[in-house]
Amino acid sequence: MKIANGIIEVKKTMEKHCKGYYDLIKKEIVPCQSFTNLTDSGYSQCKECQEKSGFDLCLGCNGSTCQTNSGKARDFCHEGHHVYLAYFANDKLKVGTAASYRRYERILEQGALYSIFLAQTPNGRMARQIESQISKLGIASRVNSSYKMNNFIIDREQEEIDRMLMQKYESILRSIDERCKKYFIKPEYNNFTNISNKVRQNLLEESRQLNLFGGMDAPVHKEYERISKPEYISGEIQATVGSLILLKSGVRYSVVNMKSLEGWLVDFKKREIGEKDNEVFDKGER
Amino acid sequence: MGIKQFLGIKWMDEKPKILLYDNVTHSMQYEDCERNYRSEKDNGKTL
Numbered sequence: 052m053k054i055a056n057g058i059i060e061v062k063k064t065m066e067k068h069c070k071g072y073y074d075l076i077k078k079e080i081v082p083c084q085s086f087t088n089l090t091d092s093g094y095s096q097c098k099e100c101q102e103k104s105g106f107d108l109c110l111g112c113n114g115s116t117c118q119t120n121s122g123k124a125r126d127f128c129h130e131g132h133h134v135y136l137a138y139f140a141n142d143k144l145k146v147g148t149a150a151s152y153r154r155y156e157r158i159l160e161q162g163a164l165y166s167i168f169l170a171q172t173p174n175g176r177m178a179r180q181i182e183s184q185i186s187k188l189g190i191a192s193r194v195n196s197s198y199k200m201n202n203f204i205i206d207r208e209q210e211e212i213d214r215m216l217m218q219k220y221e222s223i224l225r226s227i228d229e230r231c232k233k234y235f236i237k238p239e240y241n242n243f244t245n246i247s248n249k250v251r252q253n254l255l256e257e258s259r260q261l262n263l264f265g266g267m268d269a270p271v272h273k274e275y276e277r278i279s280k281p282e283y284i285s286g287e288i289q290a291t292v293g294s295l296i297l298l299k300s301g302v303r304y305s306v307v308n309m310k311s312l313e314g315w316l317v318d319f320k321k322r323e324i325g326e327k328d329n330e331v332f333d334k335g336e337r
Numbered sequence: 338m339g340i341k342q343f344l345g346i347k348w349m350d351e352k353p354k355i356l357l358y359d360n361v362t363h364s365m366q367y368e369d370c371e372r373n374y375r376s377e378k379d380n381g382k383t384l
Contacts, residue, residue, distance in 0.1 A: 059355075061343070064340065068342055068360075070342070070344050070345070071344065071358075080344065080347070080356065080365070082344075082358050082360075082363070082365070086360055156348045156349070156351065159348040159351060159353075160347075160348050288370060290371075291346065291353040291370050291371055293346075294345065294346045296346070296370065309343075309345065309346050309355075310346075312343045313343060313344065313345045314342065314343070314344075315342070315343055316340050316341070316342050316343075317340070317341060317342075317343045317357075318339065318340055319339075319341055319343070319357060321368060
């Protein structure tokens, strides 16, 4: 399979349908059987698919009382889980949980380029209890896409971030109750520095100004457009962070929230760099 | 590629994919959504 080191063009149409659901047991995405039209709805998933996923009542769970009536969700919850602490730009920390089998994908979905797994539990309920306790210490359990778009560039070096995560891990360990503490593990670091570097290479500009001490000023952030609800986008993909993509078109950069396109019918085109416009657009399936 | 339903960006094997659904053929289509930054991940490091 070729790498899409190319240019994409996505044009939203006027039609939105249910995006289906993730089958927790089969571990695959299932399209909506009724292809329910949701154009005039604020949702991207129909009631039927929401129920089929079995996961809707688990949102906001803090591990105290199980709310779900879904066997699928219960089976899923009985799988091993991890609790993570993620770093986002401008020193924002977030605590979250992930089923162990897909923990790396989970943190990548979140756009968490630096994180540690700090606890491993036999089920989701225990993981949620630990998450809830950590969140009570003042650590966010949610970081919205608006924050992620506005804080897209990580200025700190990996070593600084690792140190910050380790310090927070130790401080959490001192505050958490004994019942939860036994699930804590030696922190496992996950550094997607390669992705962070792609963002920096594109959006950081070395300063040419000498400062008063004879050194160079800190690199300057380049301007980029924030597109939270894309109608039409076009450009070369420079990096993907969670559901945000960094596009370059000429000298202009845009950070696009692709999540808001979920469910919409789109006219999607892609071509490899170096190919002419009329040569590849609309060439069909690869 | 024409009109497809956009289902989102999915991370599979730690790589981002654009997931599209064709309601005529009832098939899913995965398009790579990255530049060449694969296999550089530094993970699993413990102190």
